[in-house]
Amino acid sequence: MRRGRRSRIDYPVPPASEITPKNLAVSRRKVLTTGATLFGGAMAAPLLRATADDWKARIQAAEKTDFKVDDDPTPRQRATSYNNFFEFGTRKEQPYMRAHRMETDPWSVTIAGEVERPGEYALEDILAPHDFEQRIYRHRCVEAWSKVIPWIGFPLGDLIERFEPTSRAKYVAFETLVDEDVMPGVARGILDWPYREALTIEEAVHPLTLLAVGMYDDVMPPQCGAPLRLVVPWKYGYKGIKSIVRIEFTEERPECLWELEQPEEYGWYGNVNPNVDHPRWDQSRERRIGELGRRETELYNGYAELVADLYPEGPDAYW
Ligand SMILES: Nc1nc2c(c(=O)[nH]1)N[C@H]1C(S)=C(S)[C@@H](COP(=O)(O)O)O[C@H]1N2
Numbered sequence: 001m002r003r004g005r006r007s008r009i010d011y012p013v014p015p016a017s018e019i020t021p022k023n024l025a026v027s028r029r030k031v032l033t034t035g036a037t038l039f040g041g042a043m044a045a046p047l048l049r050a051t052a053d054d055w056k057a058r059i060q061a062a063e064k065t066d067f068k069v070d071d072d073p074t075p076r077q078r079a080t081s082y083n084n085f086f087e088f089g090t091r092k093e094q095p096y097m098r099a100h101r102m103e104t105d106p107w108s109v110t111i112a113g114e115v116e117r118p119g120e121y122a123l124e125d126i127l128a129p130h131d132f133e134q135r136i137y138r139h140r141c142v143e144a145w146s147k148v149i150p151w152i153g154f155p156l157g158d159l160i161e162r163f164e165p166t167s168r169a170k171y172v173a174f175e176t177l178v179d180e181d182v183m184p185g186v187a188r189g190i191l192d193w194p195y196r197e198a199l200t201i202e203e204a205v206h207p208l209t210l211l212a213v214g215m216y217d218d219v220m221p222p223q224c225g226a227p228l229r230l231v232v233p234w235k236y237g238y239k240g241i242k243s244i245v246r247i248e249f250t251e252e253r254p255e256c257l258w259e260l261e262q263p264e265e266y267g268w269y270g271n272v273n274p275n276v277d278h279p280r281w282d283q284s285r286e287r288r289i290g291e292l293g294r295r296e297t298e299l300y301n302g303y304a305e306l307v308a309d310l311y312p313e314g315p316d317a318y319w
Pocket residue numbers: 079082083084085086087139140141142147176195223224225236237238239240241242243
């Protein structure tokens with residue numbers, strides 16, 4: 001049992017300093033299963049689709065893990081009707097009203113760049129070998145509001161290991177679907193789409209970093225990033241890219257959408273840091289959706305004990 005001094009988290013994970021792509025706490029069994037289902041011919045043999053992974057059914061059965069904060073989860077209705085998904089509009093209720101028009105099934109994800117197994121993969125093949133689990137994480141938006149979400153997903157590190165990044169892979173970049181027919185924010189060109197985000201490979205394989213396929217015991221609602229989104233709980237919410245269609249491994253640091261739009265407002269790292277104010281507002285406090293008053297914002301969103309070792313020059317050097 002590990003307990004942080006300031007945080008109320010209790011996680012069964014090794015310290016960040018012990019985590020490298022080589023000794024990731026993933027089971028070898030999973031990696032072997034992956035080899036058989038994903039690369040052993042299933043993709044090339046449509047007949048095998050009869051036994052395709054029913055990943056939506058597996059969501060309800062996801063194991064409830066000890067990866068959870070003590071705070072009560074935000075009521076589902078609030079969490080799924082107050083969203084940022086600028087492709088569907090900049091007002092918080094617009095994703096809820098509009099994102100159901102997005103076609104999320106079938107879905108495929110392109111794996112590209114510095115990786116041994118590039119290709120375009122059907123979502124069910126991407127998901128098949130991964131056991132899903134529930135984790136209750138804090139979510140802190142750079143706009144100073146926060147939520148607590150019971151996600152269902154699996155560690156991004158498990159997926160990365162399957163696709164075998166080369167030794168040149170230093171970063172992992174992600175892109176969101178672009179569909180101007182159903183995304184008014186795309187049609188109007190309010191940002192330089194596609195939405196792009198990225199992590200260092202060390203951040204990407206950290207055991208806290210999740211690929212989420214559901215929340216609140218159900219499949220991911222479209223407004224929250226169906227069918228597949230990133231969750232990095234110690235970073236501002238903008239790093240948590242939704243509706244992912246592309247994952248690319250790179251040697252150079254990828255440019256991210258918010259960083260390009262407003263470099264002095266949205267840092268590349270985007271780590272939650274109450275001591276570094278946004279140029280237009282104070283970051284030391286936050287409003288938890290559904291609550292009155294304000295809470296103190298914690299360094300790395302309360303996950304400092306687990307992630308501080310990723311940032312040896314101290315939190316303010318990685319913003
Ligand atoms: N594609 C895409 N992903 C996105 C965004 C977006 O506008 N487009 N907004 C980000 C921001 S700023 C936040 S705070 C979270 C919000 O997630 P939620 O709506 O599930 O709370 O999604 C992030 N991922």
